[in-house]
Amino acid sequence: MWLNTTASHFLLTGFPGMEKAHLWISIPLLVAYICILLGNGTLLFVIRDDHNLHEPMYYFLAMLATTDLGVTLTTMPTVLGVLWFSHREIGRGVCFSQAYFIHTLSIVESGVLLAMAYDRFVAIRNPLRYTSILTNTQVIKIWVGVLTRAGLSIMPIIIRLHWFPYCRSHVLSHAFCLHQDVIKLACADISFNRLYPVVVVFAMVLLDFLIIFFSYILILKTVMGIASGEEKAKALNTCVSHICCILVFYVTVVGLTFIHRFGKHAPHVVHITMSYVYFLFPPFMNPVIYSIKTQQIQNGIIRLLSLPCSKA
Numbered sequence: 001m002w003l004n005t006t007a008s009h010f011l012l013t014g015f016p017g018m019e020k021a022h023l024w025i026s027i028p029l030l031v032a033y034i035c036i037l038l039g040n041g042t043l044l045f046v047i048r049d050d051h052n053l054h055e056p057m058y059y060f061l062a063m064l065a066t067t068d069l070g071v072t073l074t075t076m077p078t079v080l081g082v083l084w085f086s087h088r089e090i091g092r093g094v095c096f097s098q099a100y101f102i103h104t105l106s107i108v109e110s111g112v113l114l115a116m117a118y119d120r121f122v123a124i125r126n127p128l129r130y131t132s133i134l135t136n137t138q139v140i141k142i143w144v145g146v147l148t149r150a151g152l153s154i155m156p157i158i159i160r161l162h163w164f165p166y167c168r169s170h171v172l173s174h175a176f177c178l179h180q181d182v183i184k185l186a187c188a189d190i191s192f193n194r195l196y197p198v199v200v201v202f203a204m205v206l207l208d209f210l211i212i213f214f215s216y217i218l219i220l221k222t223v224m225g226i227a228s229g230e231e232k233a234k235a236l237n238t239c240v241s242h243i244c245c246i247l248v249f250y251v252t253v254v255g256l257t258f259i260h261r262f263g264k265h266a267p268h269v270v271h272i273t274m275s276y277v278y279f280l281f282p283p284f285m286n287p288v289i290y291s292i293k294t295q296q297i298q299n300g301i302i303r304l305l306s307l308p309c310s311k312a
Helices: 019-049 056-085 092-125 127-133 136-161 179-185 191-224 229-262 268-293 295-311
Strands: 009-011 089-091
Touching: 009 092, 019 056, 019 268, 019 295, 056 092, 056 136, 056 268, 089 092, 092 127, 092 136, 092 179, 092 191, 092 229, 136 179, 136 191, 179 191, 191 229, 229 268, 268 295
Parallel strands: none
Antiparallel strands: 009 089
16 A cells, blocks of 8 residues: 555554453563663653762663663553554654663663763772862763763754654554655655664664773772772672663673574564664663672661661
């Protein structure tokens, strides 16, 4: 079916061929959604409420939690609308805005992980100058820089989406809008929109990972120079949570990339499932990791939970 170039909406897709099971499929997604909201929301509340956590390390953690909430709030309401109510129609403007925020927040998450690596690098390499280097003003500048870099880097391809005519079938392959999904429906030269995202991924996400990797080599070199075994363990322990979050994020990125590039003959449901893993697994795991591995966060959560009891 061919549409005219003024078509004002697209149709989202849940799990093709499994429409009767949409309600059951939505249950684990809803549970993950609620856990992500509660987990990251609790982290933000604890960091804001506990003055002992008003340090650069926890400010960066708050940025990570905010980013994870943004990714989830951007995607999941649309997904649940499709699965619960078969609400598949989405306006072009809303679709493009959703794609913009999804892709921007992915770049933001990579940038925040890089900022957290810088925080650990300064804390271990220059512990005496830590607070003078990472002042509140500096932390704010880093956050603004991360947001600006991500927002401006994604904007060119999203703006071009508004210019393209869409005369092919207007059915998207996911329950949310992705740039690479939308451009397949355009009847125009999309060479720039195909090439530019690849450049962005290599120039930012891959570069971020390489810088993080190099920073941890320097951190490890510094830690190995510490005479006391107890001090070595203490220094490395402050990095464990961050390393786990890095692995969670980049493993899902690599997994999704491999599925898209080399899994062309895999069932479509595999591609869809992997996209949900990409959007839900890091936001779900990050608060769990920091709640388990960071004593200060544990203490803050315990104090938060004990407040109702103490008031009673």
